[in-house]
Amino acid sequence: MPKVLVVSGRELEELLKPGILVDEIEKAFILYSSGLTTTPPRTVMWVEGNWWGVMQSYVPNYGVGIKVVNVIPANIERKLPTIQAIVTLFDPFTGSPLAVIEGGVLTALRTGAASAVSAKYMAPELRGPIAVVGTGYQARYQLRFVSHVYRTDEVRIFDVREEAAEFFKKHAEELGFRVTKCRSAQEAVEEANLVIEATTTKTPVIEGAYLKHPSHVVSIGAHMRDARALDDSVVKKAEVVVVDSREAVMLETGDIRIPIESGILDRERVYELGEVASGRKPGRLSKDGITVFKSVGLAIQDAATAAVAYRLAIERGVGKFIEL
Numbered sequence: 001m002p003k004v005l006v007v008s009g010r011e012l013e014e015l016l017k018p019g020i021l022v023d024e025i026e027k028a029f030i031l032y033s034s035g036l037t038t039t040p041p042r043t044v045m046w047v048e049g050n051w052w053g054v055m056q057s058y059v060p061n062y063g064v065g066i067k068v069v070n071v072i073p074a075n076i077e078r079k080l081p082t083i084q085a086i087v088t089l090f091d092p093f094t095g096s097p098l099a100v101i102e103g104g105v106l107t108a109l110r111t112g113a114a115s116a117v118s119a120k121y122m123a124p125e126l127r128g129p130i131a132v133v134g135t136g137y138q139a140r141y142q143l144r145f146v147s148h149v150y151r152t153d154e155v156r157i158f159d160v161r162e163e164a165a166e167f168f169k170k171h172a173e174e175l176g177f178r179v180t181k182c183r184s185a186q187e188a189v190e191e192a193n194l195v196i197e198a199t200t201t202k203t204p205v206i207e208g209a210y211l212k213h214p215s216h217v218v219s220i221g222a223h224m225r226d227a228r229a230l231d232d233s234v235v236k237k238a239e240v241v242v243v244d245s246r247e248a249v250m251l252e253t254g255d256i257r258i259p260i261e262s263g264i265l266d267r268e269r270v271y272e273l274g275e276v277a278s279g280r281k282p283g284r285l286s287k288d289g290i291t292v293f294k295s296v297g298l299a300i301q302d303a304a305t306a307a308v309a310y311r312l313a314i315e316r317g318v319g320k321f322i323e324l
């Protein structure tokens with residue numbers, strides 16, 4: 001019977017440091033935008049009012065990964081994670097199952113790594129404070145990964161929940177940042193050169209009028225067709241708009257779909273992260289411009305991250321084999 005490696009979230013944290021994962025995620029995005037992966041759009045279903053997704057991908061050199069993930073906003077009150085998931089990794093040639101990996105931490109790690117790739121190419125010479133709007137679970141990983149490529153010691157934060165802002169402040173201070181807690185998203189954003197939006201909002205929290213020149217906006221929230229985290233003027237002001245997948249953002253976020261459909265944003269002007277990382281499209285046009293990276297999350301990130309975790313876990317004797 002096949003033996004499957006079980007890897008916990010805690011073990012993932014140890015295995016997948018930004019110095020390793022950012023480069024691997026960059027390679028996976030290049031493979032994706034070169035048409036070399038097999039990545040059908042994720043299947044979404046609604047269960048008791050909550051979003052569930054099944055995300056599958058074959059990424060050559062990595063493996064076949066399938067993730068089952070849900071987003072349960074009411075879990076905040078239950079003291080449970082908003083996002084829970086499991087990723088299974090398979091050998092692409094034999095089809096054998098290789099690993100079962102905790103997916104909540106994996107999701108946060110790979111989402112942070114994608115944002116870091118965007119900062120690497122879209123904000124290479126920018127300096128100055130980072131603003132974090134929405135300081136929940138993802139935000140902690142976003143800050144850790146983005147600050148791996150974007151050097152600053154100053155962070156400005158805003159969350160509608162005081163306890164979330166306070167918890168994040170302590171966390172960021174432990175990482176060595178000087179943290180300013182702001183009373184509004186505008187106050188956080190208007191002094192920042194890199195803006196991270198990581199909220200669960202459905203209506204815009206970042207307005208173009210808040211943005212400073214130059215700046216780079218990373219937006220990971222608003223993952224439903226009609227949901228917005230950015231108002232129209234954000235993409236209107238941007239000299240470059242980059243997404244993880246043109247196909248996915250048209251299906252899965254109002255932030256790009258609505259401005260394209262209403263003619264505010266030209267589809268031809270929306271590039272993919274893999275196109276920018278491979279040098280086929282520019283990540284930034286001028287020193288003073290505003291750039292935007294919008295991600296909804298792609299199965300290639302899960303498959304590649306699971307494969308890297310599996311390889312490192314075997315090398316380092318981490319995880320537990322079980323016989324199925």
Ligand SMILES: NC(=O)c1ccc[n+]([C@@H]2O[C@H](COP(=O)([O-])OP(=O)(O)OC[C@H]3O[C@@H](n4cnc5c(N)ncnc54)[C@H](O)[C@@H]3O)[C@@H](O)[C@H]2O)c1
Binds near residue numbers: 071137158201
């Ligand atoms: N793009 C991706 O690949 C990807 C991956 C994972 C999660 N996400 C998304 O990231 C977002 C955050 O997820 P999480 O796990 O950190 O959730 P979370 O519940 O832990 O944190 C979200 C935070 O946003 C705050 N918030 C909500 N509305 C706000 C507003 N209007 N202004 C300021 N703060 C506000 C909440 O109070 C909360 O603290 C979700 O939208 C999730 O779907 C995206």
